[in-house]
Amino acid sequence: MKCAISAVATTLFLSGATAFTVIPSASAPPTTHILNNAESSPFRASPLFMGRAAAVRAATKGKTDAKKAKTNAYYGKKIIMAVKQGGSADPVANRQLAELIKAAKNNSVPMDNINRAIKRATEKDAGDFSESTFEAYGHGGASFIINVLSDNANRSTADVRSAVVKKQGKMAEQGSVLFMYDLKGKIEIPSVVDEEELLMAAIDAEIDDVELVEGDEEGTSIVYTDPKVTGAMFDAVKGMGLEAKMSLSHVSKAPVECSEEDFEKNMAIIDALEELDDVDSVEHNMSN
Numbered sequence: 001m002k003c004a005i006s007a008v009a010t011t012l013f014l015s016g017a018t019a020f021t022v023i024p025s026a027s028a029p030p031t032t033h034i035l036n037n038a039e040s041s042p043f044r045a046s047p048l049f050m051g052r053a054a055a056v057r058a059a060t061k062g063k064t065d066a067k068k069a070k071t072n073a074y075y076g077k078k079i080i081m082a083v084k085q086g087g088s089a090d091p092v093a094n095r096q097l098a099e100l101i102k103a104a105k106n107n108s109v110p111m112d113n114i115n116r117a118i119k120r121a122t123e124k125d126a127g128d129f130s131e132s133t134f135e136a137y138g139h140g141g142a143s144f145i146i147n148v149l150s151d152n153a154n155r156s157t158a159d160v161r162s163a164v165v166k167k168q169g170k171m172a173e174q175g176s177v178l179f180m181y182d183l184k185g186k187i188e189i190p191s192v193v194d195e196e197e198l199l200m201a202a203i204d205a206e207i208d209d210v211e212l213v214e215g216d217e218e219g220t221s222i223v224y225t226d227p228k229v230t231g232a233m234f235d236a237v238k239g240m241g242l243e244a245k246m247s248l249s250h251v252s253k254a255p256v257e258c259s260e261e262d263f264e265k266n267m268a269i270i271d272a273l274e275e276l277d278d279v280d281s282v283e284h285n286m287s288n
Contacts (some may be wrong), residue, residue, distance in 0.1 A: 066274070068108075071245075074280045075104040076117040077149045081129045083121035106234070107245045127151025134160050135177035137170045138269055140262030143177045143285050144169075145250045150278035160279065163272040168265065180285065181250035185230025186222060187237055188245045193221040197240060205229075205236040224251060252285035263288055 079100050086094035091101055097118075104114055120126055130153065134146040144164075150156035161171055195212050202210045202225075210233070211224040225233045227248055234246040258266060263286065270282045 070274070070280060071107055072109050072113050073277070074149060075100065075107065075109045076113060076120075077129045077151075079104065079114065079117040080121040080126055083118060084126070084128065089118050089122050103246065107247075132156070133178070135172040135174065136164045136269075137172055137177070138262075138266040138284070139168070140258035140266070141256040141285075142258055142262065142266045143172070143180065143252075144269065144273075145177060145181060145283040146273055146279060147281045147283070148278050149280050152278075156276075156278040159276050160273065163276060164269060167269040167272055169269045178250070180254065181252055181283070183227055184249055184251045185225040185227045185233060186247050186249035187225070187230070187234050188215060188247075189221045189223065189237065189242050190215075190219075191221065191242060192219055193223070193237075193240075193242065198223065198237075201236040201240050202233065205232050207233055207236065224249075250283045255285050255287035257287045 079097065082094065082097040082100050083089050086096050088094040088097070091098035101114055105111075129149055129151045132148045132150070132153065134148065134157075136144045136146060138144060146160055148156050148160065164171055193212060198212055199210065202208070207225060207229050209226040209229065213222050213224070214220070215222050223233060223237065230246060230248065234244060237244045266284065266286060270284065273279050273282045
């Protein structure tokens with residue numbers, strides 16, 4: 001195989017041609033063309049051998065799948081909590097459960113997962129879940145808020161502490177990090193949103209606290225608002241014909257930009273924490 005590729009490369013080099021994978025659109029399959037240097041192509045072209053790009057796409061998909069699994073697990077645990085605390089597996093009789101089921105559906109949690117969680121909550125050996133928050137410091141002025149939902153407080157405390165310390169982070173005293181953040185309603189949208197249309201929708205819903213920012217992934221958007229009107233803002237976004245997910249999030253009052261080296265170290269801490277089953281999310285103050 002190596003000989004065959006080398007032979008093709010040598011032929012192209014001697015003939016003055018270049019091999020490209022041409023991608024005319026997102027829906028059309030890629031095709032390989034041989035172009036002379038004098039020719040020009042109307043398509044967006046990328047080199048034929050793109051191992052790094054393929055690796056990046058695979059890593060992105062892996063992170064998306066992991067995030068989806070975290071979301072499903074989070075609502076599963078919250079539903080078990082609601083059933084046990086409300087004393088009923090019937091959403092008609094248990095308002096908290098009904099609201100959680102609605103939120104789970106809005107966040108694309110499959111109905112099979114919801115029903116399994118409700119059934120699990122009625123079993124005698126179902127765990128008693130409780131929420132807790134940990135605070136930590138990273139590198140280059142970074143800080144973290146670690147949100148945990150666990151049926152074993154001792155285990156989750158030990159696991160979180162170990163994950164932070166092993167990556168050269170430092171656990172913080174309760175409240176020493178949290179005061180540097182504001183609690184906001186967060187609406188994630190898997191597309192680019194027109195700011196003017198969003199503001200008009202917010203005005204129609206009588207909401208005046210709206211902030212639109214780019215999402216973590218290319219081509220996505222995030223809307224931040226007052227926690228009290230998150231539901232109304234979510235309905236306004238849905239009324240625009242957009243898909244969306246709703247949650248509460250801590251947003252830094254003073255974001256910091258870390259060096260590339262510190263950023264990589266901090267991301268290693270976040271990755272280690274997010275691998276823990278008891279950790280639902282990790283929020284940070286890094287701007288890069």
